[in-house]
Every structure is written in structure tokens, then in C-alpha cells.
Amino acid sequence: MDCFAMKDGKCSVMKCGKCGGGTCHFHKTREEQAQSLEKVSERLRSLPEYQQEAIADKYYGGVRKW
Numbered sequence: 001m002d003c004f005a006m007k008d009g010k011c012s013v014m015k016c017g018k019c020g021g022g023t024c025h026f027h028k029t030r031e032e033q034a035q036s037l038e039k040v041s042e043r044l045r046s047l048p049e050y051q052q053e054a055i056a057d058k059y060y061g062g063v064r065k066w
């Protein structure tokens with residue numbers, strides 16, 4: 001299956017590691033995942049400086065990864 005989460009034959013998203021196949025609601029291609037992450041980055045960049053700093057401090061060790 002062409003899913004971004006599939007790594008070495010296991011699902012890296014589900015705890016059990018088994019792929020749910022066509023009914024999985026988390027399925028995305030690598031391209032769709034890259035687009036999703038870019039959308040998140042765009043949203044974060046659109047926030048005021050103080051909010052970006054607060055998010056970077058709280059979740060990314062003070063580093064802005066967007």
C-alpha cells in the first residue's frame with residue numbers, strides 16, 4: 001500500500017504496527033503528507049511572533065521548525 005506511514009512493512013502510526021488497508025482513515029500518500037505538513041508550516045508562519053515563540057518553546061525546544 002502506498003502510504004506515508006508504512007515503514008519496513010509496518011505502520012509507524014498505529015501502535016500495533018498492522019496496516020488497516022483501504023478502510024484506514026489515516027491513509028495519505030507521501031505527497032499528501034508533505035502537502036499537509038507544508039500547510040501546517042504555513043499556518044504557524046502566519047501567527048504573530050509571540051505565539052510562534054511560545055509554540056517553539058513548548059513543543060520544539062525553542063527551535064522554529066517551520
Ligand code: SF4
Nearest residue numbers: 003011019020024027
Ligand atoms: S493506511 Fe493506515 S494503517 Fe496502513 S500504513 Fe497507512 S496509516 Fe498505517
